[in-house]
Amino acid sequence: MKFLAISGSGRATSTNTALLRAVSEIAGSDHQVAVFSGVADLPVFSPDAENGPLPLPVQTFIEMIRKNDALIISSPEYVRAIPGGLKNAIDWLVSRDEIIGKPIALLHASHRGDDMLAQLRLVLATVSDGFDPENFVRFELMKLTPAQISQTMLAPQNQSKITDFLAKFTQQDI
Numbered sequence: 001m002k003f004l005a006i007s008g009s010g011r012a013t014s015t016n017t018a019l020l021r022a023v024s025e026i027a028g029s030d031h032q033v034a035v036f037s038g039v040a041d042l043p044v045f046s047p048d049a050e051n052g053p054l055p056l057p058v059q060t061f062i063e064m065i066r067k068n069d070a071l072i073i074s075s076p077e078y079v080r081a082i083p084g085g086l087k088n089a090i091d092w093l094v095s096r097d098e099i100i101g102k103p104i105a106l107l108h109a110s111h112r113g114d115d116m117l118a119q120l121r122l123v124l125a126t127v128s129d130g131f132d133p134e135n136f137v138r139f140e141l142m143k144l145t146p147a148q149i150s151q152t153m154l155a156p157q158n159q160s161k162i163t164d165f166l167a168k169f170t171q172q173d174i
Contacts, residue, residue, distance in 0.1 A: 003033045004068035008075025008086030010040030016074040018146035019109040022153035031166045039085035045092050070103035070169050077116035099128050105135035110142050135168045137161050
């Protein structure tokens with residue numbers, strides 16, 4: 001099964017991106033995980049921009065979603081809300097078929113962020129009937145470097161959580 005793991009952060013040293021890269025490394029041969037860390041590269045959404053050819057970064061993002069079986073999203077919380085870059089990325093998908101019915105689940109790299117997660121769950125349940133709010137795993141990785149996150153995720157208990165998380169996706173009707 002092919003997963004697109006979308007980081008909601010625009011930071012180069014993002015905790016969420018590092019978590020998703022670790023997931024990509026942990027995934028077994030039954031699962032391929034590609035990481036998208038380019039929410040900051042997407043232009044601001046406007047319905048007017050959908051009338052002509054889409055901007056190239058948006059075309060690339062949409063094509064990545066189309067080519068994958070399911071989406072994993074991991075995002076920080078900014079001011080108790082969904083980061084603007086991630087919300088913008090989702091806005092580009094609202095009027096498109098690629099997101100409808102696409103299985104989506106969340107990972108989280110912090111012990112906090114519940115307000116953002118509640119908002120994100122509401123938005124994702126609105127744009128895709130494939131969103132599974134129950135398939136969720138949280139790790140406490142704040143203040144770790146990407147290298148430390150990679151090392152932490154290699155611990156057997158964390159690898160097990162990730163393989164169970166991915167297996168749950170595989171059991172969904174896709």
